[in-house]
Amino acid sequence: MTAVSSLVNEAFRPAFHYASKDTWLNDPNGLIFHDGTYHLYYQNNPFGNVWGNMSWGHATSTDLVTWTEQPVAIACDESEDIFSGSIVWDEYNTSGLGGPLAAPLVAIYTSAFKEDSPHYGHQAQSLAWSTDGGYTWTKYHANPVLERESANFRDPKVFRYSGPRGSYWVMVAVEAHDYTVVLYRSDDLKTWEYLSSFGPANGTGGVWECPDLFPLPLDGNEDNIKWVLTVNLNPGGPNGGSAGQYFVGDFDGVRFSSETTVTEGLQDPARLSEYLWLDWGRDYYAAVSFNNVPDGRRLMIGWMNNWQYSNDIPTSPWRGPMSLVREVSLVSFNAQIRLRQRPVWEANADPGRTVSYTGLDLDAGLHPVEGGTAVQVIEATFVPGSAEEFGLMIRGNGDDGTRIGIRPGEGRLTVDRTTSGNTDFHEDFSSIDSAPLQPTGGSYDLRIFVDHCSVEIFAQDGQVTMTELIFPDPENVGLALYASGGTVKASSLTLTTLD
Known part of the structure; x- marks a missing residue:
C-alpha cells in the first residue's frame, strides 16, 4: 500500500x-x-x-x-x-x-x-x-x-x-x-x-x-x-x-x-x-x-x-x-x-458548535445547507407535504453522497449509499436499505450521528434505528436537503459540529 x-x-x-x-x-x-x-x-x-x-x-x-x-x-x-x-x-x-x-x-x-x-x-x-x-x-x-x-x-x-x-x-x-x-x-x-x-x-x-x-x-x-x-x-x-x-x-x-x-x-x-x-x-x-x-x-x-x-x-x-x-x-x-x-451521549460529549434552521419550505430538488462537516450530529424534523420522498444528503460533493430518505407513502426510512464514496471494494457493499417508519403527531424526527466512516440514525426518538458504514472522499462534507415529486417542510434542522 x-x-x-x-x-x-x-x-x-x-x-x-x-x-x-x-x-x-x-x-x-x-x-x-x-x-x-x-x-x-x-x-x-x-x-x-x-x-x-x-x-x-x-x-x-x-x-x-x-x-x-x-x-x-x-x-x-x-x-x-x-x-x-x-x-x-x-x-x-x-x-x-x-x-x-x-x-x-x-x-x-x-x-x-x-x-x-x-x-x-x-x-x-x-x-x-x-x-x-x-x-x-x-x-x-x-x-x-x-x-x-x-x-x-x-x-x-x-x-x-x-x-x-x-x-x-x-x-x-x-x-x-x-x-x-x-x-x-x-x-x-x-x-x-x-x-x-x-x-x-x-x-x-x-x-x-x-x-x-x-x-x-x-x-x-x-x-x-x-x-x-x-x-x-x-x-x-x-x-x-x-x-x-x-x-x-x-x-x-x-x-x-x-x-x-x-x-x-x-x-x-x-x-x-x-x-x-x-x-x-x-x-x-x-x-x-x-x-x-x-x-x-x-x-x-x-x-x-x-x-x-x-x-x-x-x-x-x-x-x-x-x-x-x-x-x-x-x-x-x-x-x-x-x-x-x-x-449515550449528551452528558459526556463536547457540545461543539451549533447551527440551527427553522421553517424551511422545500420544493422538488436538492437544497444545499451551510454547516455540513465530516463529524457532526444532525437533528431534523420534517412535516410531509406532497413529496414522494424527502430527506438529507450527507457527506456530499454536490452530486453524490449518502441519501437518508423518508417515503411516507410506503412508510419507509431509506439509506442509499450507492454513491456514498468508495463502494467497489466489495460487491455486496453498495446498497439501498430500508426500515418501516411511521410519523408521530404528523411529523418525522431524525437524529443522525455522522462520523468519518459511518452514519447512525435514530428515528422517532429511537424507535427505529439504522446503522451504516460509508467511505466518502475526506473532502466531501457537503450537506443538502432534498425532496422528490413534490414539497416538504423541514420545520427544524440543527447541526452540531463535534470537535
Whole structure:
C-alpha cells in the first residue's frame, strides 16, 4: 500500500466511535462496569487487521464516549482461540477464584479448540479470572467448565438471577447452527445444570450468535417487568447479511417464553419485516449489554460491520469500529411493545458548535445547507407535504453522497449509499436499505450521528434505528436537503459540529 492510500484509509478512523489502534476487532465481549470504569472487551486479532488468532482485546472508559485501548486481555494459544463471552463480578466469591481481599471478575468465554487440544473440533465454555479490576487474567486450570461435544456451542452471556426460585448464575448461549438458545444455571460458575432451550423462531436465515437476556420495565413501570432476549444472526438480516433481532416475553428462572414470536421454526421470507430487529441497517451486529451498570440502566453496544464484507473495508492499519453505546428501554407503541434505543451521549460529549434552521419550505430538488462537516450530529424534523420522498444528503460533493430518505407513502426510512464514496471494494457493499417508519403527531424526527466512516440514525426518538458504514472522499462534507415529486417542510434542522 502506498503512503498516499494509507493516509486516505486512515482518514476513515472514527472520531467518536471506538476502533483499535492497528488491529482487527469484531464482537464486543465481557462488557461490565466495575470500580467506576466501563470495560469493553472484544474479539481481536492481535497480529493483523483481518479475522484470525481470536483473542480478547480490551478498552476502558469513564464516560462511554472516550475509550483508552489496553493490552490484550485474554490471548489465544496453541490449544484454543478465545471466542465471545461475558464477564461477571463475583461479589461473594461463589467461584472460589478470588483472594481474601478481592472478589474476582470472572470471564466466561467460548474455547474454540485447536488440534493440540483433546477437545479438538469442539466449542465449549471456559473461565478466566482477574483480581486486579480486569487488566490481567488467569485461565482456570480445569477448563472447559461446560462441554456439549458440539462444534457450534458458543457465546455465553452470564448474569445473576434472583427470583422465586432462588438466586443463582444463569448462562444464555447458542447452538448456532440449530438456531437455538440454550440456558444453564450454576451456583459457582464452574458446574452447570441445563435449564431449557428457545428456538428456532423468527429470523433464521443464518447462524444464531451472541445472545443476551435481561429484564426491563414496560413504559418505566417497575410493576410491569418484561424480559428481552436478543439474538444476532448471520446472514439473514432485513437488508442482507448480519443483523440482530429481539423477542419480548417472560423468564421464570428456568424458561424464556416469547410474546412476540411471528414465525415458529424456520423464518418465512415474506414476513421478514414483521420481526423485531435491533437495527435495520447493514452494520450493527453482535450487540450485547453491559453487566453491573449503576441505577439498573441497560446499555448496549454492537460491532459496526457486516460479515459480508468486513475483511475488505478500506481502512488501515485498523479494521472494524464499534457503534455508539445505546441505552435501551421498553415502550408501548401502537398497541405493540418495542425497544427504544437512545445514544449515550449528551452528558459526556463536547457540545461543539451549533447551527440551527427553522421553517424551511422545500420544493422538488436538492437544497444545499451551510454547516455540513465530516463529524457532526444532525437533528431534523420534517412535516410531509406532497413529496414522494424527502430527506438529507450527507457527506456530499454536490452530486453524490449518502441519501437518508423518508417515503411516507410506503412508510419507509431509506439509506442509499450507492454513491456514498468508495463502494467497489466489495460487491455486496453498495446498497439501498430500508426500515418501516411511521410519523408521530404528523411529523418525522431524525437524529443522525455522522462520523468519518459511518452514519447512525435514530428515528422517532429511537424507535427505529439504522446503522451504516460509508467511505466518502475526506473532502466531501457537503450537506443538502432534498425532496422528490413534490414539497416538504423541514420545520427544524440543527447541526452540531463535534470537535
